[in-house]
Amino acid sequence: MTTENSKETAKKTCPITDILESLRKQLHTEGQLPAKIRPAVARVARIVTEITLGRGSVANLEELSKAISELGAIAPSIANPVAASLKKDREEWENHIAGNLCSAGTCFLPRSAPCQVACPAHIDIPSMMARVGHGDYSESLSILAADTPLPDSCGLICPAPCEDECVQNAVSGAAVFIRPMKHVAARCADIKPDLEKAEPTGKKIAIVGCGPAGLTAAYYLAQKGHEVEIFDEREHAGGIMRYGIPNYRLPEYKLNAEIDVVKQLGVKIHLGYTVRQAREFLDKGYDATLLAIGLQNSKRLGVPGDDQDFVIGGMDFLSAVRSGKNPRVGPHVIVIGGGNAAIDVAMTAFRQGATKVQMWYRRNRKQMPANPHEVELALAEGVELVEFWAPTRIHPDKQIEFERSRYAPDAKTTPPVTVRADHIFAGIGQEADLSWLEGTKIETEWGNIVCDPVTLQTGEPGIFAGGDIAHGASTVVAAIGSGKRAAESIHSWLMGVPADYESLEPKRRDEVPFLSSTPEHRTSPKRAHIEENDPSTRKFSHDFMQKDWDEKVAAVEAERCLRCDICIGCGLCELACIEVGAEALKMVETKGGRMVFKDFTTPAEKCIGCGACTSVCPTGAIIVEDRDGYRVTEITGTVVRKQALEICSCCGETFSASAKQLQQTRDELGKMTREGILCPACARARSAESMKEMQWMAQLF
Structure with missing residues (x-):
């Protein structure tokens, strides 16, 4: 039941954004719209998108009204809701256009890269990785130094919340391997950042x-x-x-x-x-x-008997080891907890003498707050994970009682258990x-x-x-x-x-050229990895457990970045492509309504080189230009289509119309090819000659 409080706290939405999301959904639902309707729907969606980006004008409303009318003639069920909103929410539409004002506060927001937004330090991740990809390690380190004094440490131990928000998750299912890029930059930089100091303030x-x-x-x-x-x-x-x-x-x-x-x-x-x-x-x-x-300080377990000598705080244990006190533990160790600190305690226990290490956790592995990769490292070394158990009492004879966690599916039917361990570690938090x-x-x-x-x-x-x-x-x-x-x-x-x-918000720290990559690699699910030392031997050593990541491998991985610092995910290019009937660009919607390319290979077959996409792109993420006799379409550094330009049968020069574009235009206009293919200049000259002939003929009548 909806209450008054729930109504008040419900998140307000923008009617214009609601319309846009509805149109996008219909365009992206396979088989929902007939081919003849899609261009008209895309046109309406494109105009609405322009308005939500702050690029609207009074002329846009007039254009939108006309587009809605044309759509209504062939698909009234789609056009009517847009027309109704334009009438009902007229003030909202006008505010969007006249003052870039959105009552819901959802339009006109900065479209920073999701990875950079997710990073608590707001590191300019796309620029940093692009510099690594170009081999500009010193420049990459300078980008990092603008937002953190600890780039190398972050490159080794950060749980990488940036990777959780990487749009490659929605595209290929595998985020770009961002975290170690920082370590590569710090390790390979020849020149350290020149940090400038302001004049002394006296404070x-x-x-x-x-x-x-x-x-x-x-x-x-x-x-x-x-x-x-x-x-x-x-x-x-x-x-x-x-x-x-x-x-x-x-x-x-x-x-x-x-x-x-x-x-x-x-x-x-x-x-x-x-x-x-x-x-x-x-x-x-x-x-x-x-x-x-x-x-x-380590938090105590909060159960009877947790103050005994063999019950040790996880953070106290790690601190003692790093301080050089060399505490010996085991042979059987139980760690209570499921976070990153608990993982560190479990793995360190092996290095301090334990031969059997178990982690007892009240939920299951999927729900552990620890970084999944850290969990994999621990399991590879032989740490056992015992799920859905919570401690209730610790006895002086080193026995610990567990009851089935309330989160377990069999909680009501599974009896308590008692286990003996030589040392018990509390890895449930610090204070x-x-x-x-x-x-x-x-x-x-x-x-x-x-x-x-x-x-x-x-x-x-x-x-x-x-x-x-x-x-x-x-x-x-x-x-x-x-x-x-x-x-x-x-x-x-x-x-x-x-x-x-x-100044603390996400900002681009550099303007880095795109990396060249193949269409197949840009959306490849093959994520790079770092080789680690053999778990059967590393578990007994405190030496650094991973090998240095090869900078060449890092450069190839950097190519998988979809450059969200430049492509803001507005989707205008895809809409324009649908509007002209090419259907060459395929995007998928990610969190926050951000659009991202899901397929860089389709343009190779369908792109006609018309340039509609680049004409609407607000950031230059897409380039369509003529190079050495070819019309080249490039998306954030990847050439997705290269097609030969036509050669004028009169002057022999190439001109800006690819063969496919020219053919499609002729097919749509119903024109037949006569007397070869002419460039615009020769076509105008030929037309002028024809007009002269017609004037001469007119004198005969």
Whole structure:
């Protein structure tokens, strides 16, 4: 039943977008529309699309009315809803055209690449990959440096939310292998980015915590001219990246190199420093403080017996290993949890003496929050996954009781089980000690510091919070994004200027030429992979577990990128192609109504080289031009059609009409070929001669 509240919270839609989606659906449903109707439907859809892109004018409404009338003559059931909307929602249509105003707020939005939007740091992924594809590694690294101080680390450990949103998922079923491209750029770059620093501002900032959020904030604040000092209680810098991520995933020397980049900006890092009170830096004369301490402590399991010596926090275990304490475990180890940290604990347990490692999780593998590839790595090393069980009690004799999870299909009929293990690890999350916030106006909620979601400022003026301690346990790249925002907010607060939050949104950092590729490869489901060391031997070593990704393989993989930074997915080209009757371009709709090419091979048979697609493309993603006697159609760097131009039978010059285009035009007009094929200039000359003959003949009558 629909309630008043549900009506109020229902997402408002744009009537113009609704019309467009309906028309697209009919065009893309195979066999729904007769061939003779499709051009008329496409024409209406094209005009509506132009309006939603902010390219509409009063003339468009007149053109649309005419197109609807023509469509109504052959398909009234399709035309009538459009005509009704044009009448009923006239004000909405006029607002779209006159002021680029959409009452639902769904039109006229930036059409950034989905991968870049999904990245918490908003890295310009298409440009970065294109540079790798061209072998311009230093330029690729410069693109990365604009949005992260930790490109190499991200290239090794990021869970790649960008790949989840890659449009290749809808096209080929296999996203472009984005994550390691960053590692290739960082590894192969000959020249490191030249980071410019603004003139000194005289402002001094203290950052508590030397993890990804703290390092990122320091990186950007230093470039803005501020004096930045980081304070951390650990022996070494890096935070979660050093003490929570195993060396076999993120080697120490790679992390050290990226921390050195931050230091070279003049950032001072004080290690072994324990903060006593959140206001202490303001009291010492610092102008602002950023709290970016992360979540250093493991959460307990929350069942009776979880405080015994053989029950160990997963993060505590990983930290002990990275600190060089070499804790030995096993032979039988049970890890409770299903996230990335739990995976790291399970794999590290083998390297610390375990011979049998099990992960007991309350849901199934498909529902695990851990990165699927990380799960595969763990299973390959021999980690056993036991699904649909939750712990209820741990006994002093090292036995742990489990009950069937309520998520299990047989939860009501399966009895509890008891299992013995030498060590039990809690891999269910992390938390922080926030006792040092006492005596301040800083509030906490669910173990996190409460701060403004936009400015990240806490209840204590001049104190900001970022990273996991502010938004909860997440990823390194999420902490990087938080650090960027914190830097912008702190700079704004210190300098008394408006914060430029727009600069944090996805932006193109470079204009990179297209990569050349074959039509077959652009939509190939064959995704590249990185070779890893043999799991039977690597499970006993803390050495880096993967081999360096060959840059030539990376370049070939980069060609699979569909360049969503340039092709904005408006679908105008496909509609124009249908409108002229060629039906050469085939697109599929992805998330958010974005259109993407699903087939680069069809144009080879159907493209007539008319140029209708390129005439409506707003970004230059499609090129149709004459090259060396051929009409070439190119989509984001891939030549999809190359057809010989016609040769004038009179002057012998080629002219801008491919044989197929000319033939189709003649077929439609019902004209027969007479006296060969003439270019426009010769045709005009021949016509002029004919007119003279006709005038001479007229004198006879």
